[in-house]
Structures are given as C-alpha cells and as structure tokens.
Amino acid sequence: MTEESERARRSECESEFESEPTTEIDVPESHPRYQSLLTRHRIEHGVEAGITSKQGLIAQGRGEAFDYLLGEETIPSADAAERAAAAQLLLADHPVLSVNGNVAALVPDELAELADAVDAALEVNLFNRTEARMEAIADHLRAHGAEDVKGLTADARIPGLEHERGKVDADGIYEADVVLVPLEDGDRAEALGEMDKAEIVIDLNPASRSPRVASIPIVDNVIRAVPNITAHARELADADSRTLERIVDEFDADEALEAAEERIRSGEF
Numbered sequence: 001m002t003e004e005s006e007r008a009r010r011s012e013c014e015s016e017f018e019s020e021p022t023t024e025i026d027v028p029e030s031h032p033r034y035q036s037l038l039t040r041h042r043i044e045h046g047v048e049a050g051i052t053s054k055q056g057l058i059a060q061g062r063g064e065a066f067d068y069l070l071g072e073e074t075i076p077s078a079d080a081a082e083r084a085a086a087a088q089l090l091l092a093d094h095p096v097l098s099v100n101g102n103v104a105a106l107v108p109d110e111l112a113e114l115a116d117a118v119d120a121a122l123e124v125n126l127f128n129r130t131e132a133r134m135e136a137i138a139d140h141l142r143a144h145g146a147e148d149v150k151g152l153t154a155d156a157r158i159p160g161l162e163h164e165r166g167k168v169d170a171d172g173i174y175e176a177d178v179v180l181v182p183l184e185d186g187d188r189a190e191a192l193g194e195m196d197k198a199e200i201v202i203d204l205n206p207a208s209r210s211p212r213v214a215s216i217p218i219v220d221n222v223i224r225a226v227p228n229i230t231a232h233a234r235e236l237a238d239a240d241s242r243t244l245e246r247i248v249d250e251f252d253a254d255e256a257l258e259a260a261e262e263r264i265r266s267g268e269f
C-alpha cells in the first residue's frame, strides 16, 4: 500500500474511530470479561484507523496472557511503583511520556490527563516508524486533548540504535530527564537507560527486558497503570521535593519485579 492510499484509508477509518466512542462495546460493564473485551475492541479499532500496527495485536495477546496470570488487577507492588512513578515525574525538570500505537489506541484520554497532571510532553515513538502512522497518532492524541505532542521532528538520535529506531525529538525524549515508556521494546529501553535518564516502564511481563532495565518498572496493564499514576500525581501535587525524593528512594525495582513474578507463579485460577 502506498503512503497516500494508507493515508486515505486511515482518514476514512479515523472519522469512524472518532465518531464512535471507543468505550462503546455491546457488552454490559458487569460482564466478567468487560475490560478485556473493551481492550481488544480498542486495539482492533486502532489497527483499522492506522494507529496500531499488526505487530501491536501480537503484543496485546502477550500482554493479555500475563494480565490473566496477574489476576487482571493492580497488585500492591504495582501500585507502589505507580506512586514512585508519579513522584519521579513530579520531580522532573523535563518529563516526557512516550506513546506507541498500542498505548495511543488504549489510553489516549488518560495520557493527556497524565501529561497535564505532571506537566509533561507526549512524544510519539514507534518501533516500526512510518510518517503516516506518526501523524495518525499525533492527530489522534490531539483529538483526545493532548496539547504538546512531539515526535514528528525527529532531529536527534538515541545512541546505540540503528537509524530509524533511534529517531527522537531533540527537545523531547532526547533532552528528557525522566521518560515514561509504556510497552517499550527491550533494545530501546536499554539504550534509553544508558542515556542518564530515569526510565519508567509499564509492561505486564516482569521477565521482559524493558522492565528489567527500568529504574521504575510497573508490572500492570497500561489501562489501569496510567490513570493510577495520574491519581497519585494529583494526590502528591502539593508534596515538597524531600517527600517526593523519599518516595522514589524507598522504591525497590528488584523487589517489585520479584513480587510480580511471585504473583504470576503462585496466583490462583
């Protein structure tokens, strides 16, 4: 498909996407699989609208399996990580929230709210970068209330990554002192971690490389994690920097990963 026909197809789907609220599915909220069905519905629409890649569907499937094993809830260690993430973002001089196609489809409103709560920029950052998809995601985020959306300039590189995958904005992820990278691929998470940044990763698989290289790994579904970080940030909005630093220092990344693994191995069906 040419870039032009992809754009045309996307514009058709995008208007359908925008006119149909993504929260609408033909299933009552009381249905035991409501959250899971809603998530699938959003990802499916994301693919149709040219926001999410086909590989994103596979990532979604992997995530669902881990979420099932975690009991589809925010476990206490993940809540503590989300609080530490909120404190770290509030302490930052230049926080950036990285957005890929899955995250844009799943939590666009929630990302805009978090960006507002911690005064961060959003940056579209794709593993399989195409200009059409970059623009589709940026438009989609703006339509959901995001004000500062970066990623399209791509005038800097993350050292250690090949050309396309290393592209970032000089005044965005490149300069950031704190980055939130939900569902990041392992190589890029590692390269970002080597850039002297505090890195917050959201990933349902505690054995995946990305949470393992993060300073704050959050083993939770982005659907629950992002609004919970925002809730913590609002609650901590008036805290002084010593309190925020203490919350970050007291958080132990290894313990959080172990607690998630323990829940997965010992959880009941």
Ligand code: ATP
Pocket: 058, 059, 060, 061, 062, 063, 064, 066, 102, 106, 183, 184, 185, 186, 187, 202, 203, 204, 205, 207, 208, 209, 210, 211, 220, 221, 222, 223
């Ligand atoms: P790595 O290179 O870090 O080992 P991977 O190969 O395991 O990563 P992918 O196959 O790209 O990673 O899958 C994406 C990751 O995103 C998986 O670890 C999956 O658990 C996670 N994931 C998928 N959907 C969600 C979601 N909704 N919330 C949080 N994590 C998710």
